[in-house]
Amino acid sequence: SQQGEEDPQALSIQEGENATMNCSYKTSINNLQWYRQNSGRGLVHLILIRSNEREKHSGRLRVTLDTSKKSSSLLITASRAADTASYFCATDSGGGSNYKLTFGKGTLLTVNP
Amino acid sequence: DTGVSQDPRHKITKRGQNVTFRCDPISEHNRLYWYRQTLGQGPEFLTYFQNEAQLEKSRLLSDRFSAERPKGSFSTLEIQRTEQGDSAMYLCASSFSPPRGYGYTFGSGTRLTVV
Numbered sequence: 001s002q003q004g005e006e007d008p009q010a011l012s013i014q015e016g017e018n019a020t021m022n023c024s025y026k027t028s029i030n031n032l033q034w035y036r037q038n039s040g041r042g043l044v045h046l047i048l049i050r051s052n053e054r055e056k057h058s059g060r061l062r063v064t065l066d067t068s069k070k071s072s073s074l075l076i077t078a079s080r081a082a083d084t085a086s087y088f089c090a091t092d093s094g095g096g097s098n099y100k101l102t103f104g105k106g107t108l109l110t111v112n113p
Numbered sequence: 114d115t116g117v118s119q120d121p122r123h124k125i126t127k128r129g130q131n132v133t134f135r136c137d138p139i140s141e142h143n144r145l146y147w148y149r150q151t152l153g154q155g156p157e158f159l160t161y162f163q164n165e166a167q168l169e170k171s172r173l174l175s176d177r178f179s180a181e182r183p184k185g186s187f188s189t190l191e192i193q194r195t196e197q198g199d200s201a202m203y204l205c206a207s208s209f210s211p212p213r214g215y216g217y218t219f220g221s222g223t224r225l226t227v228v
Contacts, residue, residue, distance in 0.1 A: 040202075041222070042219040042221040042222050043219040044219070048215070100169065101156075101206075103155030105153070106154075
């Protein structure tokens, strides 16, 4: 079953604009991770935010986490054509040492040059 | 170590045949995961190993599926008597336990087409 749901399902923007993707989930989590997937390829880890963190930055990426609303957002600033990909949020909600990821359906981001 | 390797990249098989996929994780990682992804969907968890022990299997993993990780190194995923519904991308990932700040490392996947 898939815990997370990304919103929107698809997003098309112009190069240089910012892109914001949202993720909602259902159960309590240890951490939440964002991944990127280029068409037909494997997933690339972008950023991990722990349940006791509220915001994290990495380069042009900014992630927020609101555990009270069970939601997260990924902001990509100054987007580039190379950012075109599917973006997935994944929650790690296993108890004890039962770490495993549950993915949403993803947001397809298209950055037009 | 250049990451997680999966072999083959693509596999086309006839319905009813058996197929086996291989995953070579990052050698320092003790956790290895298998996921399945169909078109337009996110990856779905199948099973994971801690070293050589298989700790959890999803209900998606029917009795036609079996996974092994002998000696806690590479892993194989076998599908017996393949069905058209098995067509998907099979992804392998590895990580430390507990996962560190850089999450899980995924391979490029094996795309299975059952005709």
